[in-house]
Structure formats: structure tokens, C-alpha cells
Amino acid sequence: MVTIASFSPEVLSQACELLSSGDVVAIPTETVYGLAADATNDKAVAKIYAIKQRPEFNPLIIHCHSAQQAKSYVQFDKRAEKLADAFWPGPITFVLKRYPDSAISFLASSGLETLAVRIPAHPVAQALIKAYSKPLAAPSANLSQTISPTSAIDVQASLGNRVPLIIDGGQTRVGVESTIIDLTEAIPHILRPGGISVEQIQAVIGTVDLSRRAGIKAPGMMARHYAPSVPMRLNAAAPLKGELFLGFGSMDCDYNLSPSGNLEEAAANLFRMMRLMDRQNIAGIAVAPIPKHGLGLAINDRLMRAATRE
Template sequence: MRTERLATDPASISRAAALLRAGGLVAFPTETVYGLGARADDGTAAARIFEAKGRPSGNPLIVHVPDAAAAQALVETWPPVADRLAAAFWPGPLTMIFARRADRIADVVTACGPTVAVRVPAHPVARALLQAVALPIAAPSANRSTEISPTTAEHVWKALAGRIDALLDSGPCERGIESTILDVTTSPPTLLRPGSIPAHAIAAIVPLRDRSGAIVAPHLRASAPGSHARHYAPRTRVLLTHPEQVRATVDALVAQGLRTATLEHGRTTEAGAHAELLPSDPVAYGAELYAALHRLQDSACDVLVIADVPEEPGWEAIRDRLRRASAPSDENP
């Protein structure tokens, strides 16, 4: 398959919208990561997402719409709490899970479940595309399943060129960490995936239930998109360690003849032949994380040593991604 690499001018947006309406796959930027889009109302089109990504069929997809009114058209019940959350965080990196209308969304999108995950992205290109296509668009991250999420068009091209119809290239994503996912079918809402909007910011708007932390087996329907134990992971083996133990860990690995790379934050480092140093602020760290992981994965090292991050508010989404990136690969083959 030939993949078109498009700009983000009006003609390119129109071309991408036409491809989507015809059942094609189009990767496009959001404020978090690049998404891989297909019609959410067309089971054949949406099934192509799973094929292109190698994604398990039991892992549901997030549906993107241009505004809250379009979201309401997809759901069976719109609880009052959703109005407060939408007013506070949409457009933006918040995904809400609702009881779905079965006649509006293809079963493959929801893994045949009774709920649908919906968000209204803030990125101007994503919003222009959704307005142009005038359809709900299912769009997980535009990467191969369980691997590092893409925050640049080059990341998408490397993973999916030849597997999708088009890529809208809008440069780097602003935030880098995926959307926060809340289940609003429960009272109070339940946090299913920490993300770009921290839990304490949501709790300031509505009461919030902590997520259970239960691991969902790969062959079962996941409770939310991207909630399997191993996700967002480099192909390189990952070791998560205390910041003060990075040097010793690297030395021990080198003594075994292993090539190492390191990812640290907040201070100068000389650990390893390939090293990335990220900011000590969680928002800035999150914006740079996936791009750093892509660079380190491409360094052809045997082991990636990552310094763990603080157990403090604002870091929960980062901790979640690092723990799943370092989970044993046999948990989600």
C-alpha cells in the first residue's frame, strides 16, 4: 500500500477527510500523540486499525468527535457530571467512557462491549479534520501495538508507512502523554488511565474514584483503551531503577557485555554511551518522554535503564507509562 504524506493545509485536510469517508486509515496529530483514524461507524474500516497496528481485538478504541454535542449523539446516557467535565476539559486530553448507542458505533470499536470511550481533541489539525469528515473517528495511537507512542510524524512513518493510506504531518505533539480516561458510568467517576490531565485537577472539579489497578488479560476485553499491563514500550529491554542506582546498574550491565542506554531527569548525567536527560517538571518531562524513548530504542542498545520518577502529584501518568514500558513482555505478547 502506498501511504500519502500530507501537509496540513485545507486541501490536505480535505484529502484526508475524503480518505476517511471512503473507509481509509489516516494518521493525524492530536495535542497528546498522533492517532490512527478510521470511521467509527464502519466496522470494516475500524477493523483495519487493528490489522495495521497488530492490536488485540479485545482492546477498545477511543472515538474522536469535534464537540460535546457530537459526543452526546453517540451515547445512551449523558450523566450530569459529564457536563462539568466537558466544560472544564474539552477540547483537551480527557476521554470519558459512556454507555453507548449501539446504532452509532461499530461493535469492533468497543470490543463488543456496552460502553464507548469518547474525547474532543484540542489540536487544530485534528479539529479541522473532524469538522471536514463530519463523522466520529476511532483513533488509537498511530504505532504498532504495545510499542512507544508517536509524538512526531516521523515516528508514525517509521512504524506504519505502507500499512495506512495517509499521514497528516504537523510536527511534534505538544503534550506527549495520552489522554486521561474516566469512566463516567460510575458514581463518582472512576479513573481508568492517568494521563495528561492530572487526577488532582479532575478531583477539583468532581469527586473521583481511584482506579483499581487490576491487570486485564490480553484475550479479554480491556476496561479502557491502552490499559493492558505492557504498553508504551520500547522493543529494547527496560529496567526501571532508583535514580541513585542508575550508575551502578549501568556498570553491572556493561560488565556483562551489554550495551546500555539511560534515561534520567533533572540533573547532569554521564551514565551510559547513550543518555537522555529530561526536565524535572512532569509536564515538560511528559512532552519529551516518547521522543526520547524513540531515540534510545534506535541506538541499538541491549538494555535501557530508566531512573524512576517522584511519587508526587502530577507524576502519576509518567509513573504509569514507565511501569508498563518495563513490564515483562510475556504479559502482553
Template sequence: MKTEIVSVDNLSTKELGYTQAVAFLNAGETVAFPTETVYGLGAVATNEKAVSKIFGAKGRPQDNPLIVHIAEKEELNAFTANIPKIAQVCMDAFWPGPLTIILPLKPNSLAKNVTAGLDSVGVRMPEHPVALELLRRLKQPVAAPSANRSGKPSPTKAEHVLHDLSGKIPFIVDGGATGIGLESTVLDCTSKIPTILRPGGVTKEMLEKVIGPVNESKSTDNAEAPRAPGMKYAHYAPNAPVYLIDASIQAVQDAVKSIHSNHEKVALIASEQFDGIEVDFFFSLGKENQLEDAAHLLYEALRSCDETEADLVLVPIFSKQGVGTAIMNRLEKAANGNWYKI
């Protein structure tokens, strides 16, 4: 399969890009497109055969549910039922935006492989002009996880998608670099107290200002089907193993010295305060305490490690405040729980 990529930021190819994308989706194919978080790999959510192509292209486990993307709230009527009032409040406050809401599923309304057999579905309305334009033209809900090989860092540029999925999908809508850089927050509104299943750009603090107390869920163990993407499996990892380390210049210097004594090369992903440490490869996450910048740069830094000869990757930890919670969620997944110890 040849993978075609067309820019909709270019006036000469804009109409062609949308027309081809809609045609591919209507024909039961997959299409990658940008959202404000990361690039997604979409298929029409009512077409089971089309949705199965997402899992095949990504190498994604079948029990990992997909998020459904819509352009208008009215589309919810076709596949959800008994929407809780608190979910409506969240929609009014945060849609369009990086918030996925888990809602009760109307039976036999979506392809079964979208929800992994669950009686609920995650839905969001993306805040990206390209995604919204595509969804409005298509007039159908689109199931879409991130457009990368399963387990690898999510794509924030069209070329990342092409690198991972060239020859596995037919079409990429190039809408430039994404903004936030981390996947959406997933909020379960079917539980007694709304529960964050995956942290993201809409933080716990932001939610609690609008709806009151919010719980935070821990990752699902391997025996249990996850209720949302990103809960169960190791994710976001480059080829070299990732190790977390205390955010101390001395701790990182000592670690690097130890690694070099073993004749190994190390990549460091960190804020600019660590730039003076003599590592083999350094990838900046911006200025200290600028968490939004760190979130935006994280996946590209993880991907860049694969273009080096690093034997391992060190990442100083972030405070779990605001979007720092989402950053640490992704880093803990990338490291699979590993901490560097001398």
C-alpha cells in the first residue's frame, strides 16, 4: 500500500486533502489527521471492518478501546444513552477541547471493536480546525487512537505518522504540528464520582473548578480490560530503555558518570537547567517549570532518541501538579516503572 500525504495548510491542496480524506473514510479505509493533542488514526466508528484496520496498522491490542471523535453534540444521540448531567456540564465547559468523556453506550450503535466489549464509550470533540472540518464534512463519528505504532511515542507531526505507518495506511492529512502534544484527558462520567482514567491537557484542578470533586484512577492490571486508552500497557517508549531519575543536577551527573564508566551512551531529556551536563545527546523540554512547553516537546524528544546511538535515556521527573500529572503519566509508561539507580 502506498501512503499519500496531502497538506491542508496549503491553499492549492486544501480542498483535495479534505475531499480525499472523506472519500477514503467513506470507503472503509483509515486516515490520519491532526488534532490539538496528537495526530489520530481514524476510521468510521460504525464500520467494524474499517475499525479493524486501525488495530492492524498500529499493532494495537484488541482489548484497548478507542475514542470516538465528533464535530457536533447532536451526534451523541445516535450512540449514547442517559448522558449524566455532570457530563453535559463538562461538555459545555471544555468542548471542543482535549477532554474525552466516558458515556453510557447505546446498544448495537457502534462497531463492537471500538469499545472492546464495554457498555460505555469515550467521546470527544477536538479543538483543531482541521479535525473539525474533516468531521463536519464526513458527518459520521470517527474512532481514532494516536497515529503511531502501538507502544511508541505518539505523533505530533505528519512526518512522525509517515515514519511509523508508511505502507500501512492509505492517507495522511497534514495540518502541521499539533499544539498540546499530549493525548486528551479521559474522564469517566458513568461512575458515582467522576474519575480521571488518563490525565491530559484538562487537569484535575480545572475539572474540579467546574464540577467539584474528581477521583483519579490507577492503571489497570493485565487481567482486566481497560476502560480507556493508556491505562494498561507500556506506551510512548523509544527503542532505548527509559529511566526516570530525581530532578537533581547532582543525581543526574552521578548517573551519567556511572553510565559512561560502563562505556554506554546516554540521552538526557530534561529542562534547560540540565543542559550543562556532559551527556552524549540532550533534548530540551524548555525552561524549568514551564510544564506546557514540556508537554508540547515530550513526544518529539522521545522520538528523537531513536535517531541517536543512545544505550539508555534518562529523564528527570516533574512535579505532579497541573499538566505535570499528565507528563509523569506518560513518562512512567515510557519507563515502564524503571528508575535509574547507581
């Protein structure tokens, strides 16, 4: 059964225990309610996708308690510093380059070398992230392609018993998602309008790119995707000479996404194993068939993107 509870020291402790065990907690922010999990835990991040029933692995926004914490995982420039000083905590998300040794799950960033980070301006979210001491991946706490929740009751109506704990922080203040700005380009690019207006941003850092680009995906990221440096061959029964074999289920292979055939485990291992295989001197990567249901839909979507040679 799902528990809806007002914030208290006891609820804070319960939330931290759930996060430590790899589970999820629905939390209030100033924008919408978020489905939070430990952003450094692949399996916990996979659970987010499973609960939301997302058909593809789009990047998730990483929530930190301070700019100082965010700087441990992503590389700030002067524009990020100015925007953080002006609007954090608040409803704006920065897309920045991740450090090579960043502990954030590659599943949370869809395998990309960038991360989307923000500092929520809500006392409950702030207290939880500080108490847990690790960043939280937290997309909106609703089923994919449904209306974003602005109250604890909204979360319960959408997710039901899929979430063990919903922390009730009342109605959200902003009610729309955060603005997302890509700061990895020479001219900052607004990927998604949101709680901080374009005019407010321009007043701080000047010109921004407002153009809509093909393939932009929720929560506002461009459709860039991680692809290995060697060819990938999907739905393979066996490897060819020079290939490494990425398996699923009980089989002989070099790496196995899930020997037991568990799609949630496979999702958690996907980007890590692709990167491990890509670092070796090989002709290519052969991938065993993955079931096309549940999280298998998202795994197959990401594999097809990775296999596309642009």
C-alpha cells in the first residue's frame, strides 16, 4: 500500500531508508511532484523508468541541494555561475558536461556525456537531498504521457501503489516544469520553456537560441544519443569473428544484461556494459534479442539508436 505522509523527521528517515535500498519516493518540488531515486544507483534509476512506463530512455533531471554539490558532478562555466547565482534554488535546469568520473548513473543521462541538473526551491526536497547526501534523479511523478502532478493526490491517482511513499508538501507553487537550458553550446539553447522566462535568462547572460530542433524529447533534451565507436548488430543469435556478444537470459556471451532475463536489471546494466565493451579492441558488438514489452521497449529503442551509424 502507498503511504501519503506529511513531512516530519520520521518521514524523512523513512524516505532515506527507501532511497538507500534502491526504492523510489514521490516528493514535492516548487514545479511538480517528482519520482525520486538515488541518481548514482543504476537499478534505482531503472525502477523510475519501469514505474513511469516510459517507452524510451530519455535523460532525467538530477536534483542537488546546492550549486556546490552539483559542481561535484558537472563542469560549470561563467554562464552557469551567473544563472545559478540569479535563479538557484529555482525552476531552471542546466545541461552541462559531466566529469569523466562522475558517479551519476549513465542510465539517468541516457549514456550521454552531459547531465541535466537543478536545485529545487522546496523545503521538503531540499531537506531530503541534504539528509540523503546524494543527488536524486526525479522526473515528474506520473505515468508517461499523462498530466504532470501538482499535488500528492495527483501522484496517487496516476501511480497508485507503484510508489511506497508520497511526501505531501501541498500544492506546488509554480505548477509547470523547470526551464531547461543547454549550456554546452557557444550560444545557450533553450530546450524547454518553463518556470524561468526567456526574458529573465537573457537579462543575466544575453542572447539565447530559441530555435526548435528536430527530435527534441521530453524532458527537453535534444535527441543526441550515446553510440559506441564500433558497429552494433542487433537481434544476433551469435557473435561473428571479432565481435563481442552482449547477451540476455541464460546463454554463452561476453557480457550479459541479465542472466535471469529480468528487464529491469537489463536496463540498469545497459549503458555501463556498452561502454565496457566499447573500450576494447574489437570489430563490433553483437546484441542478443531483447523482449519487446515493458522496459524491453525502451531497451530496444536505445539499442536501435546506438546501432544507427550517422
